[in-house]
Amino acid sequence: MAALQQKAKEQIVEICRKYKDEPTPLMVILSEVQTEYGYIPLEVQEVISEETHIPVAEIYGVVTFYSFFSLKPKGKYVIGVCLGTACYVKGSQAIIDKFCDLLKIQPGETTEDGLFTISALRCIGACSLAPACSINGKVYPTLTVDKVQGIIDEYKKEASV
Amino acid sequence: MEKKMINIKIEGQSYQVEDGLTILEAAKRCGYNIPSLCEYNKGECSKASCRVCLVEATGARGLVASCVYPVSEGMEIKISSPKAVKARRTSVELLLSNHNMNCQQCVKNGNCELLHVANITGARENAFKGVKTETTLDILGPGIMRDTSKCILCGRCIERCKKAQGIGILGFEKRGFNTIVAPAGNRSFAQAPCLQCGQCTLVCPTGALTEVSEIPLIDKAFMEGKKVIVQTAPAVRAAIAEEFGDPIGTVGTGKMAAALRRLGFYRVYDTNFGADLTIMEEANELLHRIKNGGVLPQITSCSPGWINYLEFYYPEVIPNVSTCKSPHEMMGAVIKSYWAERNGIDPKDIFVVSVMPCTAKKTEEVRPQLSHNGLRDVDAVLTTRELARLIKRSGINWDMLPEEDFDPDLLGDYTGAAVIFGATGGVMEAALRTAYFALTSKELNPVDFLPVRGLQGVKEASVDINGIIVKVAVASGMANAKKLLDDIKAGKSEYHFIEIMCCPGGCINGGGQPYVKPVFLNKEGMDILDTYREKRASVLYKEDKGRPIRQSHNNPQIKKLYEDYFKEPLSEKSEELLHTHYKARERYPEI
Numbered sequence: 001m002a003a004l005q006q007k008a009k010e011q012i013v014e015i016c017r018k019y020k021d022e023p024t025p026l027m028v029i030l031s032e033v034q035t036e037y038g039y040i041p042l043e044v045q046e047v048i049s050e051e052t053h054i055p056v057a058e059i060y061g062v063v064t065f066y067s068f069f070s071l072k073p074k075g076k077y078v079i080g081v082c083l084g085t086a087c088y089v090k091g092s093q094a095i096i097d098k099f100c101d102l103l104k105i106q107p108g109e110t111t112e113d114g115l116f117t118i119s120a121l122r123c124i125g126a127c128s129l130a131p132a133c134s135i136n137g138k139v140y141p142t143l144t145v146d147k148v149q150g151i152i153d154e155y156k157k158e159a160s161v
Numbered sequence: 162m163e164k165k166m167i168n169i170k171i172e173g174q175s176y177q178v179e180d181g182l183t184i185l186e187a188a189k190r191c192g193y194n195i196p197s198l199c200e201y202n203k204g205e206c207s208k209a210s211c212r213v214c215l216v217e218a219t220g221a222r223g224l225v226a227s228c229v230y231p232v233s234e235g236m237e238i239k240i241s242s243p244k245a246v247k248a249r250r251t252s253v254e255l256l257l258s259n260h261n262m263n264c265q266q267c268v269k270n271g272n273c274e275l276l277h278v279a280n281i282t283g284a285r286e287n288a289f290k291g292v293k294t295e296t297t298l299d300i301l302g303p304g305i306m307r308d309t310s311k312c313i314l315c316g317r318c319i320e321r322c323k324k325a326q327g328i329g330i331l332g333f334e335k336r337g338f339n340t341i342v343a344p345a346g347n348r349s350f351a352q353a354p355c356l357q358c359g360q361c362t363l364v365c366p367t368g369a370l371t372e373v374s375e376i377p378l379i380d381k382a383f384m385e386g387k388k389v390i391v392q393t394a395p396a397v398r399a400a401i402a403e404e405f406g407d408p409i410g411t412v413g414t415g416k417m418a419a420a421l422r423r424l425g426f427y428r429v430y431d432t433n434f435g436a437d438l439t440i441m442e443e444a445n446e447l448l449h450r451i452k453n454g455g456v457l458p459q460i461t462s463c464s465p466g467w468i469n470y471l472e473f474y475y476p477e478v479i480p481n482v483s484t485c486k487s488p489h490e491m492m493g494a495v496i497k498s499y500w501a502e503r504n505g506i507d508p509k510d511i512f513v514v515s516v517m518p519c520t521a522k523k524t525e526e527v528r529p530q531l532s533h534n535g536l537r538d539v540d541a542v543l544t545t546r547e548l549a550r551l552i553k554r555s556g557i558n559w560d561m562l563p564e565e566d567f568d569p570d571l572l573g574d575y576t577g578a579a580v581i582f583g584a585t586g587g588v589m590e591a592a593l594r595t596a597y598f599a600l601t602s603k604e605l606n607p608v609d610f611l612p613v614r615g616l617q618g619v620k621e622a623s624v625d626i627n628g629i630i631v632k633v634a635v636a637s638g639m640a641n642a643k644k645l646l647d648d649i650k651a652g653k654s655e656y657h658f659i660e661i662m663c664c665p666g667g668c669i670n671g672g673g674q675p676y677v678k679p680v681f682l683n684k685e686g687m688d689i690l691d692t693y694r695e696k697r698a699s700v701l702y703k704e705d706k707g708r709p710i711r712q713s714h715n716n717p718q719i720k721k722l723y724e725d726y727f728k729e730p731l732s733e734k735s736e737e738l739l740h741t742h743y744k745a746r747e748r749y750p751e752i
């Protein structure tokens with residue numbers, strides 16, 4: 001836990017105490033920590049465990065179960081490729097593979113420049129436009145492998161201005 | 162209060178059963194063992210994950226998981242209908258399709274609940290082919306290992322760790338097809354604050370959780386021509402006979418000594434001698450603390466699972482913990498010093514093997530502070546289960562073994578006080594017998610000190626020793642010890658002496674003991690999971706009663722050891738060889 005700044009620790013303890021009387025405090029605590037800090041590493045889970053008396057392994061389980069939570073910091077642009085049934089049938093695996101290829105990272109990872117994170121999502125509610133992905137909330141419909149490079153370039157350009 | 166009874170039918174026969182039972186439990190009481198797998202001890206599992214226990218029941222749509230579905234008035238249950246039989250087989254086949262079936266190399270073979278249901282349901286290994294979940298093999302140990310390729314996600318280990326130790330090292334991780342059971346972050350046990358107590362290995366139905374075997378180390382020592390000396394902990398004799406089909410509660414002492422001799426050990430000793438020595442040091446340490454205003458309460462130190470817990474979770478309490486090494490470590494230290502000198506043998510040529518009921522002892526033996534002149538006190542630790550494997554491997558017929566004694570020379574004698582170390586409360590009772598004598602020059606009478614016996618999680622008592630009221634407490638299982646430790650931390654503890662054992666019930670229920678799996682123990686009665694610990698403990702109390710000498714300070718060889726070598730308890734020499742220290746450890750170190 002050495003890695004965790006004293007100040008950050010105090011803030012996390014505060015979040016935990018704020019929700020301690022909730023019927024299911026863990027989800028609210030994790031949501032707030034995720035929103036505040038952008039990720040929930042093991043050191044932070046240890047603090048939450050001490051405060052809530054929920055075993056670290058159980059917290060870790062929740063963090064890895066919901067794709068909203070992440071263990072590592074996320075990039076400026078989060079590319080969520082839908083692997084829901086409709087998208088999958090229409091070939092979204094090839095789409096996510098292409099993103100991974102071009103950015104040289106795996107799903108769940110972030111590029112070294114901190115620009116992109118790729119994450120695999122369940123249905124994002126755009127089935128009629130499958131296969132789809134969403135980047136920071138903006139949906140890209142009817143994707144093909146050939147469109148992927150162009151999308152990446154668009155954001156690289158945006159970042160450089 | 163009378164339990165409400167209801168009427169049900171199983172396979173067309175009428176029965177009366179208690180309301181509120183699950184179908185599985187009710188059927189068991191009526192004489193039907195419905196094949197089941199993930200279920201353990203009335204729900205100490207993740208509940209209905211395997212679907213192996215499916216049956217037909219009226220009032221339900223389709224088949225139901227009998228391990229969670231309750232009986233109701235008038236319910237008719239069909240276990241052997243073609244539909245149910247087929248469904249159960251399919252459930253097992255689905256499990257097998259994602260299982261690493263290398264049974265011939267698996268230590269659970271012979272005791273595997275998955276293989277058992279596969280057999281009785283007629284499941285075929287390759288009925289379903291498909292990709293398998295990515296697996297993890299954690300063999301960093303040093304106590305226990307995890308192989309997720311054998312895991313059926315029953316969750317029993319998760320529940321056991323929470324219930325017994327109150328920590329919950331293991332949990333479900335990721336989701337869907339990728340789900341695994343692991344310490345947070347799929348870390349190795351070696352990189353998580355796991356006590357390596359092995360409680361989880363006792364409940365795991367498959368080979369997913371087991372001890373790290375040290376049999377190869379022993380083979381090597383024999384091959385190199387070392388003088389391989391073995392010692393066995395008290396609790397081992399209370400359980401080893403189970404491995405050879407004897408009923409739980411059978412005394413294994415004599416046959417075990419005979420078997421060890423046939424396995425070629427240079428000396429066959431009993432850790433009990435070490436236990437008597439521990440009592441001499443520990444009782445005197447307690448008196449020293451009481452007389453000199455030292456840190457109180459003093460806490461026992463012989464359970465390495467507890468010591469791991471101390472260092473991870475309660476480092477503030479370290480000053481309270483006795484500095485005594487655990488009995489087998491003391492024994493090892495004495496073998497490589499006093500015994501070696503007397504026999505003119507270079508300690509470098511000695512290889513000490515401890516047979517223990519415990520997987521945490523494997524983490525203890527490698528602690529750097531448990532060695533002397535660069536030589537470890539103990540070179541290898543075998544669990545009770547591993548010793549049984551060694552005996553079976555050599556073709557020794559357990560039933561035909563004679564009853565023999567341990568070797569008698571120098572370290573051979575032991576007292577009743579030492580034997581009861583293996584049950585919760587035993588160390589306390591043994592220490593009180595000796596402390597009482599040290600202060601009053603009279604023996605504690607009666608010698609049996611009953612208030613600290615029995616399987617309750619926490620026990621308290623007090624004894625009047627020459628006007629000093631000594632208050633003691635005994636806890637087993639870290640979930641039970643927690644309260645006592647919190648009180649110490651808060652400066653509120655009023656005890657003088659506390660015994661803490663990591664495993665619920667003490668070493669008789671250690672993580673290295675034979676598996677108690679009801680499915681393989683049809684002759685033991687339905688409540689065996691509630692009674693086996695008591696049966697094992699009774700072996701030890703019986704042996705204590707039958708020993709000619711029952712107080713550690715009256716062991717003639719212990720007296721001689723002090724006269725000739727250590728001079729007195731807590732002497733400079735004993736501090737050097739028989740005592741140790743502890744330090745705080747980081748729970749999730751950076752990796």
Ligand code: SF4
Pocket residue numbers: 260261262263264265267268269270271273274275276311366367368369
């Ligand atoms: S766990 Fe059971 S089924 Fe699996 S390999 Fe071992 S013995 Fe075979």
Ligand code: SF4
Pocket residue numbers: 305321322326328329330331354355356357358359360361362
């Ligand atoms: S060895 Fe003990 S502490 Fe570690 S996971 Fe198993 S039950 Fe929990």
Ligand code: SF4
Pocket residue numbers: 311312313314315316317318319342364365366367369370
């Ligand atoms: S490791 Fe064993 S006890 Fe734990 S979930 Fe897997 S099969 Fe069950």
Ligand code: FES
Pocket residue numbers: 082083084085086087088122123124125126127130131132
């Ligand atoms: S499956 Fe991809 S949007 Fe619904």
Ligand code: FES
Pocket residue numbers: 197198199200208209210211212213214215226227228229
């Ligand atoms: S035993 Fe009932 S679902 Fe596994």
